Amino acid sequence: MQNVVFGIVTGSILAVATLGFALVRQTENFLNIAHAQMMALGAFVGVVLVDTYGMNIFAAGAITVVGLGALGVVLAAVFFAPVRHQGGTVLLFTSIGLALMMYAAILALFGTQARFYPDVSGSLHRIGGIGIATNELVIIGLAFGSIAALQLFLNSTGLGRAIRSVASNDDLARVRGVPVRTVSHTIWFISSAFGAMAGVMLGVLGSVNTEIGWHNILIVLAAAVLGGLRSITGVILAGLLLGIMMDVSALFIPTAYRPVVAFGVLVAVLILRPEGILSIQRRKDAVAA
Amino acid sequence: MELVLDAVRKTFGGVVAVDDVSAVMPQDQITALIGPNGAGKTTLFNAITGFDPPDRGSITFGGRRIDSLPPWRVAEMGLIRTFQTPVGFTTLTVRESMLAAATPHFVETPLGALGLTRRGRGHERVAEGRADEITAELGLADLLDVRTDELSAGDRKLLEFARSLMAEPKMLLLDEPAAAVAPANIGRLSQLVRRLCDERGLGSLIIDHNLSFLMQIADEVHVLDRGGLLASGPPAEIAADPEVMRVYLGTDGAGGDGP
Amino acid sequence: MTNPIFWVGVLTLALIYASLAMALNVESGWGGMWDLGIAGLLASGSYCYVILTAGPDLDMRFAPGLSMWVAWPLAALFTGLVAFAIGAPALRLRREYFLITTLAFAEIIRQLVVIQADFTRGTVGIPNINRPFDSFVSGREYNYVLLAIAAAAAAVMYLVTRQIGVSPFGRTLRAARDNEAVALALGKRVNRMRIQTFVLAGVLIGATAPVYLFYIRAISPQLFAPGITFTVWTALVIGGIGSIRGGLAGAFVLIVFTEAVGLIEVDPAHINILVAIEPFLVGLLLVLVLRFRPDGLFSERTAFGAGGRSNSRARDPRPAEPAATSGG
Numbered sequence: 064m065q066n067v068v069f070g071i072v073t074g075s076i077l078a079v080a081t082l083g084f085a086l087v088r089q090t091e092n093f094l095n096i097a098h099a100q101m102m103a104l105g106a107f108v109g110v111v112l113v114d115t116y117g118m119n120i121f122a123a124g125a126i127t128v129v130g131l132g133a134l135g136v137v138l139a140a141v142f143f144a145p146v147r148h149q150g151g152t153v154l155l156f157t158s159i160g161l162a163l164m165m166y167a168a169i170l171a172l173f174g175t176q177a178r179f180y181p182d183v184s185g186s187l188h189r190i191g192g193i194g195i196a197t198n199e200l201v202i203i204g205l206a207f208g209s210i211a212a213l214q215l216f217l218n219s220t221g222l223g224r225a226i227r228s229v230a231s232n233d234d235l236a237r238v239r240g241v242p243v244r245t246v247s248h249t250i251w252f253i254s255s256a257f258g259a260m261a262g263v264m265l266g267v268l269g270s271v272n273t274e275i276g277w278h279n280i281l282i283v284l285a286a287a288v289l290g291g292l293r294s295i296t297g298v299i300l301a302g303l304l305l306g307i308m309m310d311v312s313a314l315f316i317p318t319a320y321r322p323v324v325a326f327g328v329l330v331a332v333l334i335l336r337p338e339g340i341l342s343i344q345r346r347k348d349a350v351a352a
Numbered sequence: 353m354e355l356v357l358d359a360v361r362k363t364f365g366g367v368v369a370v371d372d373v374s375a376v377m378p379q380d381q382i383t384a385l386i387g388p389n390g391a392g393k394t395t396l397f398n399a400i401t402g403f404d405p406p407d408r409g410s411i412t413f414g415g416r417r418i419d420s421l422p423p424w425r426v427a428e429m430g431l432i433r434t435f436q437t438p439v440g441f442t443t444l445t446v447r448e449s450m451l452a453a454a455t456p457h458f459v460e461t462p463l464g465a466l467g468l469t470r471r472g473r474g475h476e477r478v479a480e481g482r483a484d485e486i487t488a489e490l491g492l493a494d495l496l497d498v499r500t501d502e503l504s505a506g507d508r509k510l511l512e513f514a515r516s517l518m519a520e521p522k523m524l525l526l527d528e529p530a531a532a533v534a535p536a537n538i539g540r541l542s543q544l545v546r547r548l549c550d551e552r553g554l555g556s557l558i559i560d561h562n563l564s565f566l567m568q569i570a571d572e573v574h575v576l577d578r579g580g581l582l583a584s585g586p587p588a589e590i591a592a593d594p595e596v597m598r599v600y601l602g603t604d605g606a607g608g609d610g611p
Numbered sequence: 612m613t614n615p616i617f618w619v620g621v622l623t624l625a626l627i628y629a630s631l632a633m634a635l636n637v638e639s640g641w642g643g644m645w646d647l648g649i650a651g652l653l654a655s656g657s658y659c660y661v662i663l664t665a666g667p668d669l670d671m672r673f674a675p676g677l678s679m680w681v682a683w684p685l686a687a688l689f690t691g692l693v694a695f696a697i698g699a700p701a702l703r704l705r706r707e708y709f710l711i712t713t714l715a716f717a718e719i720i721r722q723l724v725v726i727q728a729d730f731t732r733g734t735v736g737i738p739n740i741n742r743p744f745d746s747f748v749s750g751r752e753y754n755y756v757l758l759a760i761a762a763a764a765a766a767v768m769y770l771v772t773r774q775i776g777v778s779p780f781g782r783t784l785r786a787a788r789d790n791e792a793v794a795l796a797l798g799k800r801v802n803r804m805r806i807q808t809f810v811l812a813g814v815l816i817g818a819t820a821p822v823y824l825f826y827i828r829a830i831s832p833q834l835f836a837p838g839i840t841f842t843v844w845t846a847l848v849i850g851g852i853g854s855i856r857g858g859l860a861g862a863f864v865l866i867v868f869t870e871a872v873g874l875i876e877v878d879p880a881h882i883n884i885l886v887a888i889e890p891f892l893v894g895l896l897l898v899l900v901l902r903f904r905p906d907g908l909f910s911e912r913t914a915f916g917a918g919g920r921s922n923s924r925a926r927d928p929r930p931a932e933p934a935a936t937s938g939g
Contacts, residue, residue, distance in 0.1 A: 094707060146902050151707070152645070156848060157901050159841050163894025171887035277837055281718050284711050323722045326715040333712050334700045401796060427798030440793060441786040443853075443911060452786040453797045455779045460804060462811045465778035466771065476779065499912075500789075519797045 064193050066310045072199045074306025075206035076264045078299045080279065081286040082210060083257030085298050088287065089230040090250050091143070093154035099280035100165035101255050105131055105262025106271045107173045110180055120180070124263050128256045135255020136248050144247075162276065169273050177272040202264050209260065213253065214295060222249060282322070285329035353379040353414040355400070355431070355523060355557065360409035360419075362392075362399055369395040371579035372409070377572075379414070379523045380553040382545065384566040384587075387576035388599065393559045394436060396576070397527055401433045402426040413523075428457075430522025434515075434529060436559075438508035442501040446492060446511055449500055450483035451476065453518035479518065486514050489544055491537055505532040513541065517548075524556040530565045538562070542569050563600075567591060575599070619754045620826075625866035626761035627823050630768040632846040632858030634815035637772050640853035640911070641781055642808040643788030645710045648697065649843050651717030652813050654835035655693040656820030658724060660686035661737055661830055669737060672729040679741055683821050690817025691810045693720070698809035702802060714837065724832045736831030740824050757825055764822045765859070768815060773855050775811075776914070784808060785853075785915070838890065845897045851907025854914040861907065865896060 084098045105127050112123035142161050146153050185197025217223040225241045226249065265275065282305065290301030305325055312324045355377040362370040370392040377383045385393050398404035400411055402423040411419040418426050427433075441449050456475060463469050487493045490510045495503060503511065513529050526545075530538050546569045548554040560566050566573070566587075573590040575582040577599050583590060590596055631649065638644045663682035665674040677685070701712040724731045731737075748756050775781045787794035787801045794801050824830060842865070850861025869892045877885045900907065 094711070142898060149901075149905060153901050153905060155707075155710075156844070157898055159844070160894040160897030160901065163838075163841060163890045163897070165894075167887040167889075167891030167894065170890070171884045174883045175886065274836075280837075281715055285715070288708070288711060317726070319726045320722070323719055323726070326719045326722075329715050330700075330712055330719070333704055333708055403792065403795070423792075423795035424798050424800055427796055432798075433796050435793065435796070439790055441789040443789055443915070444782070444786055445915075448782055448915070449786070451779070452783050452794075455783060457798070457800055460780045460783045460799070462775065462780060462807050465775045465780035467774070515793075515797070 066314055067307055068193055068195055068199075070307030070310035071303060072202055072268065072306070073310055074303035075203050076261050076268075076302075077282065077286050077306050078302030079206045079209060079257050079264070080261035081283050081290065081298050081302050082213065082295065083254040083261070084283050085287050085290065086226075086230075086250055086257075087254045090226065091147075091154070091247075093151040093158065094284070095254075096155065096158045096280060097138075097162040097165055098158075098254070098258050099278075099283055100162045100169070100276040101131060101135060101258035102262035102265065102279055103169055103273065103276035104134075104165060105259030106266035106275055107169060107178070107262075108259070109263040110178045110266055110271045111173070113180055114178065120267070124260070127263055128260045131259035132252040132256030135258075136251045138255075139247070139251040162280075166273070166276060169276075173273070175273055177270045179270055180267050198267060202267070205260075206264070209257070210295070210299060213257075217295075222246065226250060278322070281329070282325050285325050288329060289332055353522070355379065356410075356412045357396075357400070358410045358412075360396070360399060360406045360411060362395055362404065362406050368579050370399065370406070373576070373579075373581050374409075375574055375581065375584065377523075377557055378555060380549065380555045381571040382549050382555055382569050383557045384570035384573045385557060385559045385576060386561075386563065386566065386573060386600070387582070390578075391576040392579040393576055394527060397433060397525055397559065400426070401431060401525060427519065430520070431525060432516045432519045432521035432523075433525035434512040434527055436527040436531075438505065438512045438532075440500040440508055440511060440515070443499060445497050445499050446487065446503070447480075447483060447496040449511060449515050450487065450518050451479050453515045454479035454482065454520075482518065486517050490514050490540060506534050506537065509533050510537060510541065521554060524554065524558075526556055526558045526560075528560050529558065530560050530562045538565055545569055616751055616754050619758050621867060621870040623754070623758045623761045623826055624870070625863045626758075626765040627819065627826060628843060628846050628866055629859045629862035630761075630765045630819045630822070631816060631843045632850065632862050633765075633768045633772045634812050634819065634858075635843055635847055636852065636854075636858050637775055637815070638808050638812040640847070640857070641776060641784045641788065642805055642812075643706075644702070644805060644809060645706055646713045646809075646812070647710050647837070647840055647844075648713030648717035649816065649840040650835040650837055651697070651713075651720040652690050652694060652816040653820050653823065653839065654717075654720050654724060654832070655813075656686045656690040656817030657824055657830055657835075658731055659689040659817070660821045660824060661740060662730060664741055665737065669732065671732060679743060679821070683818070686820055687814045687818035690820065691814035693817075694810045694813025695806065698806050698813075702805050702809065714840075717835070717837065717840065721832050721835050724835070731832075734832060736829055738829040740828055740830065742825045742828075760825065761822055764819060768819070769856075769859060771815070772858075776855050780804070841897075842893055845893050847907075849896060849900050849907055851909040851911065853911030854907065854909035856914075857907055857909045860909060864908070865893065868892060868896070 080098075080102055084095060087093070087095045087098070108131065109123050109127045112118045112126060113120055138161065142157055143154060146157050187194050187196050188200070217227055222245065225246050228241055229243070229246050262275065265279075286298065286301045286305050289305065290298035305328065308328060309321045309324050313321060357373055357375045360370055360373045361368070373396065385396070387393055395404065399406045399419070402418070402421050402425065406419055409419070410417060413429055413431055416429070418429065418431070441452065444452065458464070458471050459475060461469070464471070484493070487496060490513070492507065492510055492514060495507060500508060500511065509529065509532050513526065516524055530541060533541060542565055545556055549556065558566060558570070570587050572584065573587050574584045575590060575596050582599060583593055583596050631653070635646065635649060638646055660682050662671065662673060663675060663677045663685060664679050665671050666676055667674060697713065697716045701709055701716070704712055725733050727733070728735070742753070742757070743760065744756055745753065783794070783799055784804060787799055787804065791801055827834065846862040846865045847858050848861065849864055850857030850859065869889050872892060873885070873888055906912075
């Protein structure tokens with residue numbers, strides 16, 4: 064049971080990170096490999112603010128999330144906007160290039176030494192024999208709070224509805240006069256902010272090192288594919304499921320296999336239930352070709 | 353030998369696209385399939401060629417069931433189709449497209465590519481000769497070294513047809529072969545289709561909206577409407593059928609002037 | 612730093628990356644299979660070779676101590692088998708999902724290497740890998756031997772991949788990449804050809820792996836992180852996806868450029884910057900090429916377009932090719 068709780072914590076962080084990733088996938092139509100480097104950057108910026116400048120963890124977290132959200136908007140304008148017309152594959156490889164550059168920036172700015180947030184775990188609560196630390200409760204609360212806020216924003220504001228219409232059909236949205244630029248900036252802000260937030264949370268629970276990005280990109284991809292890249296609920300469930308599976312599997316097999324479990328699940332899902340990818344594509348080819 | 357459809361039915365999410373169609377199409381004659389847009393013509397093509405197998409009913413060619421075979425198996429049996437939108441092999445030249453269509457599968461292996469097997473060595477030379485002949489006949493000879501995505505829509509349409517002839521067909525399934533083709537070339541096309549049938553016994557099943565083109569070359573016409581077979585018979589009979597003309601004139605006005 | 616031995620090393624590394632990029636081009640450029648699992652295939656070939664040739668002193672659970680000349684082809688074959696195991700299920704997926712799956716498989720392979728420490732020595736790694744002709748040539752001079760081995764490997768890779776490219780097999784592969792439906796309608800066994808191509812690329816990458824090891828001299832799982840996959844891809848993108856010479860040219864530009872910039876004197880206090888230079892340059896070059904020259908230095912068009920194709924056939928040494936009748 065204890066591992067299920069760990070899994071829920073891991074899963075909430077994963078859900079936050081994956082939502083940011085899936086939002087870009089749905090609206091800009093490409094897999095943004097650089098997303099996980101935003102997580103790594105978030106973890107580092109947060110730890111520097113807290114550890115080096117002695118800032119309160121919540122203030123540091125807020126500054127990190129807002130600052131990196133803004134950085135995400137700038138990066139998208141510089142790197143992705145100019146090649147947008149070339150389609151998903153060029154965008155995807157551009158995001159690999161950007162990921163490498165962000166990774167290099169992290170190496171150059173923060174060095175290869177692992178860093179740690181000061182102990183902010185707080186007191187341990189016991190609920191029916193299961194222990195959960197205050198910081199873990201806060202993480203779960205913040206994760207679901209932000210997801211709920213995003214849900215509310217998408218459903219009940221004009222801009223949110225515009226984003227959803229872009230997600231469902233870009234061309235139609237443009238014809239209807241949706242402010243495409245504003246929508247795009249907002250999407251990148253939210254996506255990057257969610258990535259940075261997940262990075263800070265990961266850092267608080269463990270250690271901060273330069274490889275966070277590369278370690279997490281596949282887990283995020285796995286959660287995104289499992290969740291079907293479409294619905295927010297699907298992504299949340301996939302994140303929680305993967306988190307719990309990774310942590311519960313530690314009971315039966317060595318913890319070293321933790322990432323292998325996630326990738327194994329990903330491969331199994333892709334191969335056993337590829338969302339009717341094959342049949343739909345065949346039909347499209349036959350009609351269009 | 354003949355292509356036989358027996359109670360073929362195909363639905364998409366509750367919408368019946370092809371509804372219990374039965375027909376016999378001899379392999380050595382020209383059969384036309386006409387009908388308004390959305391009548392199920394291309395759906396039927398996709399069902400026959402294995403791209404979208406039917407939900408019910410059977411399809412046989414030369415007495416062998418083909419309705420559960422993958423597209424490449426159907427093609428290997430000699431049923432070669434063309435496509436309505438002539439995209440083709442975008443980055444290949446006309447010559448390469450023609451030769452690719454003619455290459456037998458036992459040549460298309462990594463070992464064959466590296467010259468480690470001897471099978472099919474002389475094949476390429478023979479195929480080049482045939483490609484020259486066919487492209488000359490269709491007026492594509494000047495375009496042999498032009499990439500497919502640089503051809504005009506009409507030339508790409510002719511290439512669709514030319515390419516299918518390279519694949520050693522026993523029967524052709526042509527999806528709107530005359531659409532977008534220049535009027536002068538339509539004459540060449542219909543002569544060639546007719547001659548292949550008369551001289552070599554290579555028949556076709558043709559979908560097209562150009563009725564004057566179809567009525568000139570077809571031996572038999574099937575009329576499809578809303579997924580079902582409305583009428584079948586020789587062109588003259590079909591042209592005189594008031595029910596057919598009512599259905600057809602409703603959507604495709606000027607085309608109905610027959611032979 | 613600028614002594615000739617340094618540049619011999621740079622050239623050797625460039626030739627190794629060129630070999631990998633040319634192998635990648637067969638499956639991704641012509642086959643249209645966007646494989647992000649190069650690192651996994653390279654790891655399979657490398658560990659297969661290392662384990663088969665390991666001496667008893669390393670205390671590994673399985674160490675048959677084979678001769679390197681036996682282990683080399685076995686490593687290539689083993690990598691082909693791994694490629695088949697990955698490709699058979701993954702090739703049912705569309706481009707984007709195929710890409711994720713191959714990336715995931717590569718990571719699984721790397722994690723398995725870490726976990727199966729009894730066989731692979733895990734994160735400890737294996738130092739002092741045996742190299743051919745090591746006993747005849749000593750020290751510095753060996754760098755020239757290594758350069759010759761890498762050059763020979765790259766030359767063989769070039770000839771093999773070019774032959775694939777200009778053959779009817781390569782032509783149909785490109786045809787199926789351009790339009791799968793039309794290829795199927797002409798009776799092409801598209802899926803089988805793709806699996807064959809994927810396995811062939813695996814064999815070629817596995818055959819290159821020992822050369823990489825001769826250069827690196829010590830092996831550990833960290834070598835096979837996704838970074839190496841991205842570097843090979845960058846080399847191919849710079850050179851031109853789908854062209855015959857692209858991988859060769861792209862790898863030279865990329866490796867010489869990054870290594871030359873690495874020569875810049877950096878204050879030891881800023882050692883982090885030195886570490887960061889390589890990924891930064893690889894990333895920057897990838898972004899710039901995609902933006903300003905998406906076809907790369909050599910495009911597929913110049914490789915197979917009208918004139919290019921008949922020229923490459925006319926130069927073809929094999930008499931059975933119908934060069935005389937092509938008329939082009």
